[in-house]
Amino acid sequence: LDIRPGTDEAAWIVHTVPGYPIPKVQYTFPASEYANGHLLICLTIAESQIEPIAAALFMASPFIHYNDIPETEVKTRPILRKLLNGETAVMPPFTTKQNIGTQAVPSVPVQIFSKSGRSKYEIYQKIISKQLKKTIKVWSRRDKKLKANCKIPGRHILLVSSPISVDNQASSLEKDVTNWLIPENGDIFCAVDKPYAISQKYEPAVAVCIQLANIFARFNTIAAKLILIYRVVLYKPPGEKRGKILVPPGDAWADNPQDLERAADHSFAKALESVAQNHREKSFFAYNNAAPGVIGIKTKSNSKGVVILDTTAPADAAAWIVHTVPGYPKPKVAYTFPASEYANGHLLLCLTISESQIEPIAVALFVAAPFIYYNDVPDAEVNIRPTLKKLLNGKTAIKPPFLTKQNIVTQGAPAIPVQVFSKSERSKYEIYQKIISKQLKKTVKVWSRRDKKLKANCKIRGRHILLVSSPISVDNQASSLEKDVTNWLIPENGDVFCAVDKPYAISQKYEPAVAVCIQQAN
Structure with a gap:
């Protein structure tokens, strides 16, 4: 966030890269991660959106490795303060949905779904598909327990077949660490921080869902092949x-x-x-x-x-x-x-x-x-x-x-x-x-x-x-x-x-x- 008086500017960068970024040193990207597939998202937002983002992150208890936000900014945001102080959600509800918007004109709606390890919810079907009320197509590494699932009418889980092509650049699940999904029809793209595996029922997870037809269309092309x-x-x-x-x-x-x-x-x-x-x-x-x-x-x-x-x-x-x-x-x-x-x-x-x-x-x-x-x-x-x-x-x-x-x-x-x-x-x-x-x-x-x-x-x-x-x-x-x-x-x-x-x-x-x-x- 920009802490200058009279300025209302902030950004939220969500990514999949271990050991990145390194704070207060010359910018670099981990050379070892070039071998893997990654996803990086940057959203420009107003500072009023920081508190709902903090509410979503507080539920998921991420490890915060650097913080230099002035106390004057933290005190005005009670959930951000809990998050930065290392507190965790110990009382229900153990899931949350937060709505924010980008600073663009027109503003782009963004939904953030998050859950704690106490929720016992599988985030893809029990939270995202249920909230979107849609069948979803999922690109993610998966275990041998969670499968494509057509049990719930209108809320199927379809798995994207590997490999995929990202504008003629190939990616396969063996090396791609990203997890993302789109509805079968609609205008939403979601990045999820946990793979489609049964283990995430018992772990915290966050999904960032951007509602923009252009992004959906590009990923819908990538997700054309389903298992x-x-x-x-x-x-x-x-x-x-x-x-x-x-x-x-x-x-x-x-x-x-x-x-x-x-x-x-x-x-x-x-x-x-x-x-x-x-x-x-x-x-x-x-x-x-x-x-x-x-x-x-x-x-x-x-x-x-x-x-x-x-x-x-x-x-x-x-x-x-x-x-x-x-x-x-x-x-x-x-x-x-x-x-x-x-x-x-x-x-x-x-x-x-x-x-x-x-x-x-x-x-x-x-x-x-x-x-x-x-x-x-x-x-x-x-x-x-x-x-x-x-x-x-x-x-x-x-x-x-x-x-x-x-x-x-x-x-x-x-x-x-x-x-x-x-x-x-x-x-x-x-x-x-x-x-x-x-x-x-x-x-x-x-x-x-x-x-x-x-x-x-x-x-x-x-x-x-x-x-x-x-x-x-x-x-x-x-x-x-x-x-x-x-x-x-x-x-x-x-x-x-x-x-x-x-x-x-x-x-x-x-x-x-x-x-x-x-x-x-x-």
Whole structure:
């Protein structure tokens, strides 16, 4: 602050650099810190803003290594005095939100969120996202406990994928010590002093949020690439427009926050952004026996899904979306969901995977010969995956074996095992008992439409086929076989869930079929 009488000038500099600045010696920057990514912010303010800044810092108890503010200035600011005297907040509340403005014309609003170690709040979701009432995109080092989180409608935590490009200068989480976030839509940029890790629940933390559209726009460009949640399951009962969703880490059913036709604020619209829009760094292929805009498809396949991969080097990110919806998704047009399908029950799965998992997925699909209605995967990516090349070129399996079991894993930590069973029409195998139950070595409980020929079956000891009675309740939303087109099963005891693309009917013995089995107890 400027202590001259009649002058009202101050500045607040917030940064991430250890050992900087050194007071009362010639200016320098620590040479050892050039190797790391850093963020420095300078706000010019009126002196009236010093006390609310002190209130925020007092809550977080920073270590003050230099102070030469005259006593006359300190006495007029009671919280600043406590802060500089080394006092700490011992009585609640242990969180605070302070509003200041810069001295510019027009003034730029700045919000400061801070908490003490006693608060036990996780600052990103429990404080910042809650206060902003927005989904946020976070760039930060993280631990193995806090993940991307879509549990709270309208307040998702999305993680920015590493590396990033800052106006053509690369930065990665291995060397970047900054922590910052922006809302998914808005005009705010926040710098946070603690990483996105569970440890900061029990530590003090401060976030400085600047409300300026230009800053937001620059960081929004940087944050274009997001890490998808490694596993999302959405079950939409008949007549419902939103359905119920399972997302990590809690894995309890939650209301999907938006109607499925909405292009924002729900997981599948987010996952399919690169399908609906033009993303230079994303490519995909989509398959569906009732493909959008295609008439007269001749296929016995009932498989529906999308495989997306990031084609930028050195990114290793891909996603496999498996679903039951005819005419969905439409490539390279505005995202939507077929209104006619709200009447039916549907299941949608999203698995985030590494790119090494694409070839085994292709092996499973190749056997089942789905109808591929869109493909823009570059030749450079296709040529290194021989089975993917056959699949995308429309070749079919004409030699045995006519069934396959492929093992893949999600990209989450810990990775989740996924088994993919598939068969061609030449196999003549009934997929539920002859393949899935046999491979799992379990009795299975099946939810599926069925014909009058295949019944519950208790002939094979330890591998019974039990049929789930209709109707069912999906977290208090009703579904019945008359309108539910999903087919799924679980073992009588175990930790596996399987989505199957063909119903429990004798006809599927002579048709291709695919089952995706996720191994996770929740």
